[in-house]
Amino acid sequence: MTDDYAFEGPPAAEPVRDNNPPLSVSDLSFALKRTLEDRFGHVRLRGEVSKVNRHASGHVYLTLKDDKAAIDGVIWKGAVRGLGVQPETGLEVIVTGKITSYPARSSYQIVIESMEAAGAGALLAQLERLKDKLRGEGLFETDRKRPIPAYPRTIGVITSPTGAVIRDILHRIGERWPCRVVVWPVVVQGEVACGQISAAIRGFDALSPDGPIPRPDVVIVARGGGSVEDLWCFNDEGLARTVAAARVPIISAVGHETDTTLIDFVSDRRAPTPTGAAELATPVLADLREGLADLDRRLARAGGRLIEERRTRYRAVARGLPARPEDLLALPQQRLDHTSSRLGAALSRNVAVHERRLALVRGQLGRSLLDRVIERRQARLEAVSARLDGIVPRRLERAGDALSALSRALTGLDPSRPKPGFARVEADGRWITAAAGLSAGQRVRLVFADGDRAATIDGGDVSPSSPEPAKARVRAATPRTKPVDTPQGDLF
Template sequence: MAFPSTPYDNEDNNPSGGLVARESAGDNAPALSISEISALLKRTVEDRFGFVRVRGELSGVKRAASGHLYLSLKDENAKLDGVMWRGGVQRLGFRPEDGVEVIATGKLTTYPGRSNYQIVIDRIEIAGEGALLALLAKLKARLEGEGLFDPAHKKPLPFLPRVIGVVTSPTGAVIRDILHRLSDRFPTRVIVWPVLVQGQGAGAQVANAVRGFSNMVEDGPVPRPDLVIVARGGGSIEDLWCFNEEDVVRAVAECTIPIISAVGHETDTTLCDFAADLRAPTPTAAAELAVPVQAELAAFVADLNARQRRALARQLAQAKERLEARSQRLPHPHALLQGQAQRVDDLADRLRRALVHRTEIAGSLLARHAGALRPALLSARITRERERLAALRLRPEVLLQRIDHARGKVDALDRLRLSLDPEAPLKRGYVLVTDRDGHLVKDRATAESRTALTLKFADGALDVMAGTSPSISPAPPRPAPKPRPAARPPGQQELF
């Protein structure tokens, strides 16, 4: 489509500065709308640059909530905006970060909304091994700053694990090498968690496998491993890159089970090695580090048993020698018993003589006292004791005398009681003054402080109230006199 270089007036075909645009017959440059010109530009750019590979440094990397990735590619003199849709982001083999030099593959297109052009990226690759190592160093420094590689967090390996979990590919030579080495050294139960160890999605599978072993319960249907081995054979840095992904490193560092990293050969190093509790140079070496050699253990135990027997035999021999040496210094048993035997003989002889002497003394005593045991003497003594008993029988005179003495003491106590009776003076004209509570009033001050008093006379009580006339209470009845005891019949004596 051709565009005129100079505008012409519709009336005289001369240059004009008219205010109203008019189209003349045969005009081949009609006015286009913004959308039309934008569509023309978009089609032209996409047709010309339908497939491009661009090398540049990532800048302004941002992942939207929808999963799309927005970024910019730049070099020393220019900058190109780019977008990667969610499907392509999910296929990425690394985490894009600012400052990483990459090669982006896609197509150029325009975005009419902002009147600019951008690249729609299908694939992003790190631009060379140097850029990959730079990204690795940057990620390592960040994770190390968080303490994921701190040696203080390393867990000791169990000496003899009962169950070993292995995270690796089930079809590779690595698992066969591990199983073969374990069977040679110490047969142990192995649980394999099959994962991809290279390519798209390998890092996520490895991280999920490590977390799956860590989250197993002790008494579940599948036994929980005592040790986990993350293993892979050797390869280039691109082949081993999934073991450098942040998700895998964090899963290894957070694993609650002791874990051995056996990724690559001796010269290969990944971030997974730094996060694990122990790094093995090869998968076969990891199996050797996981379990001891059964034959060596048996030989060690046998050696300990032999050393124990030799130590016991040596102690017994030394004890026997000491016993024999000390027994030679002891006197003969007969020599020890000679003195005691002589003493026993002496005591036996003394006992025999003492028994004879004691028998003679007892015989003389019996003979001396035998004369006092004659019947006549016994009868006389019995008669004498019977007379003495008759003299000691009770006599009425003695009892009556004691009763009269006790009655006199009782009469004296009764007279004392009558003299101490507080109401006895009332019969002689005295008055006993108490308050309503029955407390005795002894002085005038106390009487003035009371509003009511009780005057007790010999024949009754009188209540005195303040400002009222006294009321006379009847006198309490006198107790009836006790009846006198009846006279004793003549001739009968009083016992009390």
């Protein structure tokens, strides 16, 4: 027993239980995420924007920093459009959101829900950068601005329907130029103001000139005075581009005379106040009426002076006229009578002058002059005739010789009269001109110059190598003892 106990040894110790079990990395990361979101679910931070990255998905990633620390931030796509200011590098802002973590990188960040400039200085710095951008694109150029119509029939007003601005504009237009006014009510302050004003401008542009609500001839965008933050919606880049692209001329009347917004630079005219905008858009009806009355008076005076001048001239002319109309014709009739009395003698003198000239010319046209002309023409005719007497016979002789030669050549080529050494082949009363027209055993007639002979076609081919044709060629080459002298013409 003792030995057995020695081999077994002391009993095994039980494992120690731990009250702090290990966590996974994911458990710890998500626990920290929940803690941050519960503890910092709503915070406001102030800092400078840097490293702005606008992702293709529409989200915006940035970094907020101060002189000692930095924190990453993200603005989801749905919240970007509702921001009071758009994030730009170097802009000092105040943001509102919640702190959360990104477990994949073990980093924390702020999810931004709203953003506003930290002060007027930051807003003005952002405004100057935006001005430089739009100025570089040419949106501030004077040559692209449209003229304001002198006599508008319809005026559009974009402003708040409840306020002193619309009452001042309507009152001023009614005093100066009573016309149709179309008011498009909008909010003129806050985050939604930019979108509503832009939609109103595009809505006025979309109206038809002859529709039930006619398109205005000019549009006034108006708002009362306020701080830089109150007027900031009129410094929106999208609103400025909408104003620049509008077809209807636009007058901006935002704030007081010292207030300047971005749409003041891109609009067609800037008014110091809303009342001033109404004055720029309309003429003064009373002044026009007074001007028309003055023109009418001047026209009446000018017409009176013209009539009086014509009356004076008529009287002056009338004083130079005789009392009776017959007196006007007396002198011309007397001149006519005097001229007609001298007409017969003048005609007689004219005839005498022409007779003398004719007699002078007739003396120069004697028979001797005509004879000399006839002699010269006869001499020329005789010279030409002498030349023709020598030329014509020679030409006729040459032409006769050529004709004789052609006749001899034609006689030698006549197939009806074969030349010596040649024969004409006839079969069945027709002339054979090719070997293909003959067949074996066919009867033919050979016509020579001195007679004709009958013959039969054997149908065999005569080759140059056969002995009989060779002998025939030799015999044909032997000259005749008594050649017949047949005249041969020259074709040329």
